[in-house]
Amino acid sequence: MSRNLQLDFKLVALIFILVFPIAFIISGCEPGGCPIINNQRNENVRIYVITVKEDDISGQVRDYGIVPANTTKELAGITFVKPEWVYRIQAEDPSGEVVFSHDYNYYDLEEISWRITIPP
Numbered sequence: 001m002s003r004n005l006q007l008d009f010k011l012v013a014l015i016f017i018l019v020f021p022i023a024f025i026i027s028g029c030e031p032g033g034c035p036i037i038n039n040q041r042n043e044n045v046r047i048y049v050i051t052v053k054e055d056d057i058s059g060q061v062r063d064y065g066i067v068p069a070n071t072t073k074e075l076a077g078i079t080f081v082k083p084e085w086v087y088r089i090q091a092e093d094p095s096g097e098v099v100f101s102h103d104y105n106y107y108d109l110e111e112i113s114w115r116i117t118i119p120p
Contacts, residue, residue, distance in 0.1 A: 031106050032079035035089065038117045039067040045091040045099060045118055049078060052103055053086040067091075067118070080106040091118045 039045050047064040067073045078087060083106035091100035100118045 030079050030081045031083055032077050033109060033114045034077045035064075035075045035109070036072060036113075036115045037067045037075060037091075038072045038115065039069060039091075040120045041069060041093070041099065041118055042120070043069050043093055045093060047075060048088075048090045048092070050088040050090060051085075052088050053084075078109075083107060089116055 035047075035049075037045075037047055044066050046066050049062045049064055051060040064075045067075075080087075086103050086105050088101060088103050090098055093099050102116070
């Protein structure tokens with residue numbers, strides 16, 4: 001085999017090795033987004049994201065941290081392996097009382113541009 005042909009083969013193999021895994025990962029991405037919480041209360045709230053309807057990990061609770069009083073904060077992302085899965089966005093005041101709780105699927109959150117308001 002000529003030297004140029006060997007180099008061409010190595011180049012094609014290298015491109016395949018580098019590009020194929022990236023293309024595979026990108027094409028397999030699940031839908032999701034980052035909730036934007038507008039806390040209109042005069043006190044901090046702690047946000048929880050609770051798995052409500054999912055194949056086999058229903059009820060899993062994730063603490064998304066505190067949104068300070070009268071501020072808007074973008075939270076870490078939520079991933080939906082299936083768009084119809086349902087997550088409960090729940091806010092608790094400093095004493096642990098639930099002051100907001102609503103269930104959303106992916107389409108619900110897309111419809112409201114991932115913006116959720118915690119009323120006063």
